[in-house]
Amino acid sequence: MKTYTERYAETLTQKLEPSLSKEAIISLIEVPKHRGHGDLAFPCFQLAKEWKRSPQAIAKTLAVQLNDPLFTSFQAAGPYINAFLNREVVAQETLTEILQKEEDYGAHDFGEGQVIVLDLSSPNIAKPFSMGHLRSTVIGNAIAQLAEKCGFETVRLNYIGDWGTQFGKLIAAYKRWGNEEAVKRAPIAELFKLYTRFHTEAVQLPELEDEGRYWFKELEAGNEEALSLWRWFREESIQAFNAIYSLLGVRFDSLNGEAFYNDKMEPVVTELQEKDLLEESDGARVVRLEASIPPALIKKKDGATLYVTRDLASALYRKQHYHFDYSFYVAGNEQTLHFNQLIQVLKKMGYCWAETMEHIPFGMILKEGKKMSTRQGKVVFLEQVLADIIQQAVQNIREKNPELLDQERVAEQVGVGAVIYHDLKHHRQNDVEFSYDDMLRFEGNTGPYLQYTHARALSILRKSKLSKPVYKEGATVTDQMWELITQLTYFPGHIADAFEWRDPSLLAKSIYKIAQCFNHYYAHTRILVGGDQEQKIALTKATAIVIKEGLRLLGIQAPEEM
Template identity: 55%
Template sequence: MEKQMTALQISHILGEEYPREWVESLIEVPKKASFGDVSFPCFALAKSMRKKPAIIAGEIATRLKHPVFDQVEVQGGYINIFFDRAFITEHTLNQVLEDPEAYGSHTFGEGKNVVFDMSSPNIAKPFSMGHLRSTVIGNALANLMEKCGYTPVKVNYIGDYGTQFGKLLAAYTRWGDPDVVEADPIKELTKLYVTFHEAAEKEPSLIEEGREWFKKLETQDPEALTLWNWFREASLNEFNTLYEMLGVDFDWTRGEAYYTDKMEPVIKLLDEKGLLETSEGADVVQLGDTMPPCLIRKSNGTTTYATRDLAAAIDRYQSYPFEKSLYVVGSEQSLHFQQMKLVLKKAGFEWADRLEHVSFGMILQDGKKMSTRKGKTILLEEALEEAVAQALLNMKEKNPNLTNPEETARQVGVGAVIFHDLKQDRRHDIEFSLEDMLTFEGNTGPYLQYTHARACSLLRKGSFSAETPQPAGDDPEAWPLVKAVRAFPEMTQTACSTNDPSKIARYLLDLARTFNHYYAKSKILGSPSQQERLTLVYAFTVVLKEGLRLLGMAAPEHM
């Protein structure tokens, strides 16, 4: 807020050719407190104003006045501004105390839908760590959108259609044992899928057999449908157990198969628009010289991912007219979404530009990509269970008298896995490491949760009540923490607008470190300013808890 206010003041002094947004983009937060709370560099003005930056800075500084500015200094070509700490502290804490749950909220998304295509695991395959990224990134972004006023619509677009299911059906009819599969469906179906690909390397005709089974599925062959329904139901039951552990739910769960009868109208529409062409027996839409054509229907008559995704996009807009439709899908699918968007634009759908691919990198195992077909993958359920077990051991060592340790261990273990993902720039590949995730020190989820519990312990010991806070007072040692708490609304807006939950994760790490530094340097309990300082501690817990919630994590009060 102070950056915007400062930018407005400077823009007013400079004149309309220097808009507030441009000025604000230049304002910095100095690394050293001695250089002010915010700083405006004047170097970008030197050419247009034909003056040295230091002269420009001096001229602006003499006119820069506002009740919240405590001091304005010029240093070289910089204007360094110090705020009235007592005023800012009281204003910030009153904002938090007025409505703790609403602090950091915005209204710019009111009345607008955002549809999320997220998670989207394939049936008859285990829910691997590779699916975790789409699930937790999508969930965090949906929470952020809701925080900013949007109505999020979370769609779990289950992979229950396509040539891979033809391969699975072929594998089951060759090697499957109904009793063995019934006992542990996902595990045994995965084995069959891996066996198929191993066998196909020696017997290439198996690939064609898989295609034939998929064609049977498309033509509603009774045997193919019965097996497919069985595989699908078993998979969904297992997925739901994992979603419950992660605390993730959905507004829609729709598989690709849902669009079986909706693909032909899309193909017909493309044909009527004159977009469909025949190429080597297949139906395609040409997308220019710089992009490969989009394959709509293969030469054997079967449809493609693109056909189903086009039908799904149209269906979603008709059901939930969206401001944005976000596809939280791995970066390897970038070309697919570019093609889909172009086809929709060519077909005349004005909302095609509202589709965005929120891409992300892979989770690696020993530096290599996981692969179900090669049998190289880490199962999410096993990873979560191990994380919870390790968290329980860690907490029993640190606090053997902890009440309800199992529930807290679940919150910490699951939170550790989630945070390890979300603290990273989503575009980067990340290495899976439970050891790194679960440490109580450093940039981890347990560190944040432990810091929250530590602050809650302070509030209990000081008998603090949110009903009788004391937000006033100028406490020099508290100023960095006040500024950190005050930054939360700006961070939620930025993370939402950039589709980047890592901004919240990294902010929370800075916030927690700032609190721990304040706690180490300041006497809180028993000090003359105990209530004022506990009020700040309470405000800190409000922001940390809400930030963790946005990421999909719990904030334990005891650890």
């Protein structure tokens, strides 16, 4: 079904072509802030110069010429033409479509036949999964869900940090202070303790850095003791990560980490040499880029490869293996330069598909306004956060609804949903302040508020005993109903916008607005009594369908009871 913005644009196009195309008109149409100004508004400023008339005069002339049965009237208001939708027609069209399509409502097909590879999460082995890694995980997962809703096929990759000098440092720390039994009892916590101790003591013992470099060289050379410790650290870490991913409802198609590309980098270096792109700089090998971008360091003086080298190998492998149409890297703002260099090097190598690679940056999670640091031990562990917030949810449920069945499962859905929504409601490039209190509130713009609104709607449906309500033509559409129906009509467009801008917060705002309007409608309407009861139940069911689907796209479950 066409959006009502498109329908208004088509009506205007009949009068405005060739001065403005339909696409140009769509880009200009606005939603008025005040209900009295109509449902859609078109500004006439761009026509003034060509038509040699004032925008006010153009609006006044055009308003009386427009005609479309979907709209009850077109009114000139200064330089704007305000369009008023036919509430009864829109209500029937929108609610009938939602009730028929259910979870397919809002789907698009513009991505059909195209593949997107998403690189997300990417925690480092032997370190706890921090709140910092949460952002890449839930933002990437939501963008993948949105992409699938828009018709794309997705491939989700977890490019685990399982190689590099930090593992030489960890091996050195384990050799000095490690205890096998302690690591077996609590592997991640103990390894993290060793990692932070290494950096603390290296301040007073500079020779520790040499030990770390030595053990990483041994690891690269295939030293069996180093490899055995590395494999052990990796296996324990992945088991711990998988427990968190299971709780978050996040899946991956590949866990190939950095180590997977160890044997794939040298061919890349050879190709760069053959294409005469490598230059020497103070003993290192670099690829020079545009004047505004520093050279990409491919090999250090000692011959060691770097992140760009590895990511070049991974990009080439992914293109060959997955035949992607787009490749998204969901990584922090601080990695923008790295991905600019990666894409520019691939372009210089002659790979035009590098244009389809995109870095999707995001801000940090702050604690008391400051960046978290695993090296200094100043970090909040996601596993502990989830455990704490689920326990808080259990306590809330026992206080507010002690008769609820399966309290632990619902508390898990609420707690995990609270953590995910607290992240995704913010624009991804903004920093987010970590706050237990903000996450688990049952009012305002929070996950539990949206889940509770969904559960409230289902409770009404159960009491109504109308399993398949039908919205019939001719029902009275009150102001409260119209506010809600209008938001439901925007939902498909918000899905497309959230994907196009790679910004799940646009979808979060949409669901929140729907929940607000439903609760306002509920407060002013006796849904289960009085006239037009089936229509009111149809609106309630449509609202529940859309909120549940919106939450699913964000990676959040919608409990039936709370």
